[in-house]
Amino acid sequence: MSHSIAQNVILVTGGAKGIGKGICQYLSKKNSIIIAIDIDIDSGYQLVADNPKIRFWPADVTNRKDITAIVNEITLQFGRLDGLINNAAIANPYNTPLDSLSLDEWQRTIDINLTAPLMITQQCLPLLKISKGNVVNISSTRALQSEANTEAYSATKGGIVSLTHALAVSLGPEIKVNCISPGWINSSNESLKNKDHQQHLVGRVGRTDDIAEMVEFLICNQSGFITGQNFVIDGGMTKKMIYTE
Structure with missing residues (x-):
């Protein structure tokens, strides 16, 4: 099924690296206007050099003034925002x-991973309401x-x-709001061992496109009856019971 997001204006936080970068690259192929923001x-700039379709x-x-300036610029240039992807995190x-x-x-960790998504969503509300966005x-x-020793990160991700x-x-x-919980995603394209892939029920480690495809679906018109949900995309790993032998 084709999911149309053509000409949508989409803001991706933490869009210069990792999963965020993969989301930007994938969605830029869909004739959408992709705006990546990042502290790096x-x-x-390398992201834009590699893919001029993406704006950086x-x-x-965590800086309210930075986000206000971004929202003001989106308002000035486009007058709407169809999708906000709160991806930035430690x-x-x-x-x-x-x-x-x-x-x-x-x-x-709380400030970056949990408070920032709330603040940015607040800042984007006027634009998202215009477009009935996601x-x-x-x-x-x-x-x-x-x-x-993952208390801070795990607590913030549970909070999300x-x-x-x-x-x-x-x-x-x-406005519809949904969540994606990725498992092991090889966002750096590092070389992995066969055992890394085989421990997943689907037989491979995840790719950034696995996450980006779900993002695309959640911000398209066909997903209009879905909101408030968390989609676990992990190759089945959280369903796998493991005992020490």
């Missing part, structure tokens, strides 16, 4: 060991299961799932 200016604007997602899921985890480190939050399977259904209730029926 060098990676952002530097911004710190990439490393591991924090300092729990017995020495500082509250400053905890708070920084918000897609990127969480993680860490919202559902954990390793040791809950924030999603809360926003969906507050903003419906005008």
Whole structure:
């Protein structure tokens, strides 16, 4: 089935690297206007150099003035926003060991991973209401299961799932809000071992297009009866019971 998002204006936070970059690259092929924002200016300019269809604007997602300036520029240039992809987050899921985890480190993770998506969504509401648009939050399977010393990251990703259904209730029926929880996504195209792939029920590690395809579906017209949901895209790993032998 073809999902039409042609000429949609879509804002992707954390769009210069990783899954965010993959989302931007994928959606740029769909004749949409893609705006990537990121604090990593060098990676952002490289993104545009590799794909001139994508627009890059530097911004710190925790800085209200930066986001206000971005929203004002979108309003001036396009007068609408069809999709907001809240993807920006601290990439490393591991924090300092729990017995020495500082509250400053905890708070920084909360600010970037959880508070910023709320603030950015608030800032974008006037534009999203005009287009009856969509918000897609990127969480993680860490919202559902954990390793040791991932308290801050896991807590924020669990918060994103809950924030999603809360926003969906507050903003419906005008705006739909959904969430994607990726598993292991090889966003850097690093060389992996066969055992890395075979531990997944589908026989391979995920690709950024696996996430981007779901983003496309959630912001297209055909998904109009879906809101407040969390879609786990992990090759089945969270359904796999593992015992130590």
